[in-house]
Amino acid sequence: MVAIIDYGVGxxxxxxxxxxxxxxxxxxxxxxxxxxxxDRLILPxxxxxxxxxxxxxxxxxxxxxxxxxxxxxxxxxxxLGMQLLFDKSYEFGEYKGLGLIPGEVVxxxxxxxxxxxxxxxxxxxxxxxxxxxxxxxxxxxxFVYFVHSFYAECDDRYISASAEYGxxxxxxxxxxxxxxxxxxxxxxxxxxxxxxxRFCSKEQET
Amino acid sequence: xxxxxxxxxxxxxNGRVVKGMNFEGLKDVSSPVELAKYYSSCGADELVFYDxxxxxxxxxxxxxxxxxxxxxVFIPLTVGGGINTLxxxxxxxxxxxxxxxxxxxxxxxxxxxxxxxxxxxxQCVILSCDIKRKxxxxxxxxxxxREDTGMExxxxxxxxxxxxxxxxxxxxxxxxxxxxxFDIEMLKAVCDAVSVPIIASGGAGSVDxxxxxxxxxxxxxxxxxxxxxxxxxxxxxxxxxxxxxxxxPVRLV
Numbered sequence: 001m002v003a004i005i006d007y008g009v010g011x012x013x014x015x016x017x018x019x020x021x022x023x024x025x026x027x028x029x030x031x032x033x034x035x036x037x038x039d040r041l042i043l044p045x046x047x048x049x050x051x052x053x054x055x056x057x058x059x060x061x062x063x064x065x066x067x068x069x070x071x072x073x074x075x076x077x078x079x080l081g082m083q084l085l086f087d088k089s090y091e092f093g094e095y096k097g098l099g100l101i102p103g104e105v106v107x108x109x110x111x112x113x114x115x116x117x118x119x120x121x122x123x124x125x126x127x128x129x130x131x132x133x134x135x136x137x138x139x140x141x142x143f144v145y146f147v148h149s150f151y152a153e154c155d156d157r158y159i160s161a162s163a164e165y166g167x168x169x170x171x172x173x174x175x176x177x178x179x180x181x182x183x184x185x186x187x188x189x190x191x192x193x194x195x196x197x198r199f200c201s202k203e204q205e206t
Numbered sequence: 207x208x209x210x211x212x213x214x215x216x217x218x219x220n221g222r223v224v225k226g227m228n229f230e231g232l233k234d235v236s237s238p239v240e241l242a243k244y245y246s247s248c249g250a251d252e253l254v255f256y257d258x259x260x261x262x263x264x265x266x267x268x269x270x271x272x273x274x275x276x277x278x279v280f281i282p283l284t285v286g287g288g289i290n291t292l293x294x295x296x297x298x299x300x301x302x303x304x305x306x307x308x309x310x311x312x313x314x315x316x317x318x319x320x321x322x323x324x325x326x327x328x329q330c331v332i333l334s335c336d337i338k339r340k341x342x343x344x345x346x347x348x349x350x351x352r353e354d355t356g357m358e359x360x361x362x363x364x365x366x367x368x369x370x371x372x373x374x375x376x377x378x379x380x381x382x383x384x385x386x387x388f389d390i391e392m393l394k395a396v397c398d399a400v401s402v403p404i405i406a407s408g409g410a411g412s413v414d415x416x417x418x419x420x421x422x423x424x425x426x427x428x429x430x431x432x433x434x435x436x437x438x439x440x441x442x443x444x445x446x447x448x449x450x451x452x453x454x455p456v457r458l459v
């Protein structure tokens with residue numbers, strides 16, 4: 001069972017449907033016992049980092065996710081959910097994240113050329129950096145759907161894939177049993193479903 | 207590399223797609239779910255569902271259909287038509303829409319754009335604008351292009367972007383239905399005024415129209431059309447192959 005963590009941020013209908021479509025049992029939940037008993041966790045999210053982090057920590061779900069991930073349970077953060085895996089974000093202030101992957105979330109503005117639009121929105125191709133995460137080198141150039149204005153800056157060893165948008169932006173990350181996609185696999189067609197399938201085949205690390 | 211998006215728009219009345227033709231492998235030409243799956247498999251980058259229902263029962267059918275599409279098609283979905291309040295946003299987002307397009311609703315109450323962007327994020331709020339040349343300016347029309355609002359279009363779009371509209375659909379009434387190409391002049395005026403993604407609509411009649419759109423206006427992010435796709439005059443697969451051959455970045459499936 002995959003628990004899609006519901007902490008009052010964003011629309012989880014499509015994500016839940018996409019897991020159903022590939023035959024993976026899932027539950028949308030904010031309940032402690034259901035998260036504890038799930039085999040894998042997905043942390044979704046849209047909107048602003050500060051609000052989302054506050055909701056996660058206020059509900060106690062933040063600590064729960066940290067401890068479950070610490071036990072080796074596979075965790076996938078999507079979009080803002082990926083950004084929340086990092087130490088902190090500078091989106092409209094400075095906010096603490098879950099600290100599961102060393103690094104921080106910073107604005108694209110000033111990093112990418114001024115003539116490129118922000119948010120980075122649409123289908124962009126992946127540049128696979130290493131095979132530690134959910135990708136293999138054969139995924140080079142596959143298209144996925146992005147919508148974001150901030151991106152994660154971290155050590156290269158955590159970057160599974162990037163995407164070119166004036167410069168290379170972090171597209172996917174991994175750190176042992178913790179995975180993250182800046183793009184939306186649930187909106188990235190058949191290839192997106194394949195990525196979810198791969199995540200769901202990851203076993204608990206011991 | 208970021209790609210240009212090709213977006214078919216489907217008009218839905220009482221839960222059924224209004225126009226359509228028989229594509230190979232399509233059992234029911236007016237089933238929104240079947241058509242959505244078909245377009246997605248052909249390489250459509252997003253889909254727009256436009257609710258042209260007037261009645262409450264029709265609205266209910268529309269959201270049922272939307273839920274079914276969202277459960278089966280995994281590309282971004284935009285919903286437009288009859289979006290006048292935050293409750294309307296909530297209603298369609300809960301059923302699986304990723305973005306909501308507002309048109310007359312924003313004209314009646316511009317604050318709707320601000321409130322929706324604040325609640326759901328700018329990425330979720332698309333301003334759709336029907337524009338026609340009148341008295342030497344670009345004029346915003348309401349009610350499906352029937353009513354002159356008296357507002358100048360570029361300043362209206364700038365205003366909506368400043369309060370949170372995340373993308374703009376520019377629909378030229380002057381070129382709509384004529385099938386002689388997109389309204390490059392009007393689109394250029396919008397491109398020069400704002401820096402959010404711009405979706406061109408109205409006038410597509412051939413593959414060449416899309417090529418000249420993206421070649422002459424690199425700042426246009428997407429091309430939207432309805433009948434040329436529904437009647438099979440342009441096949442999305444062929445269109446994307448041709449764009450690719452002409453050096454325009456597209457996602458090939």
